[in-house]
Amino acid sequence: MSDTTPYEAFSMVDMRAGRIARVELNTEARKPAYKIWIDFGDLGELSTSGQYTALYEAEELVGQMVIGAVNLGSRRIAGFKSEVLMLGVEQANGAVVFLKPERDVALGTKVF
Template identity: 35%
Template sequence: MMTTTISWQDFEKIAIHVGTIIEVNDFPEARKPAFQLKIDFGTEIGIKKSSAQITLRYSKESLLGKQIIAVVNFEPKQIGTFMSECLVLGLVGNSNDVVLLSPDFQVENGLKTA
């Protein structure tokens, strides 16, 4: 797979932070199976919503309280009837199953990746 080279300045524009999933709802209107998430990124960033196609590996119950890594400075994106405000990051397998990126240890919500 060919990747595009970006400058360090381009990378520095991406705000990648840790947050805790505080609410998970089914998203039956989505074209591909997905959950609607509410994620707490701490006092500075606040709570953001995201649609995530993570139903192959995760149940709603297993996601509640889970810390994840997300891009928080994309423009909001309309996904059906839902407005997604951040992009939850994960690793995509051959079967399009997603494994979420998350810290090994509980950390403060809102911390930026380095």
């Protein structure tokens, strides 16, 4: 049994605000997905693959502020290196809505 409290467990995930810099279709993915590069300011640009194609055109995502978990390690998703988990919520039909700050904040700002 872990002595970690729920708040401590939540605090272990480093969530930051970033801005989408570039988006391309991930043609290797089994389900339609984008390759996304996010600028996190001093943390640099990190990449991810996300299933946002049902609700968003690639051009519409570029420039948007997003929230990403930046300390979960990297993994390969459909042949693409994913270094950050861009947070979103799934609708009943399976489409994913990305989470973003209510207004612009400095890139790399920590979520608490």
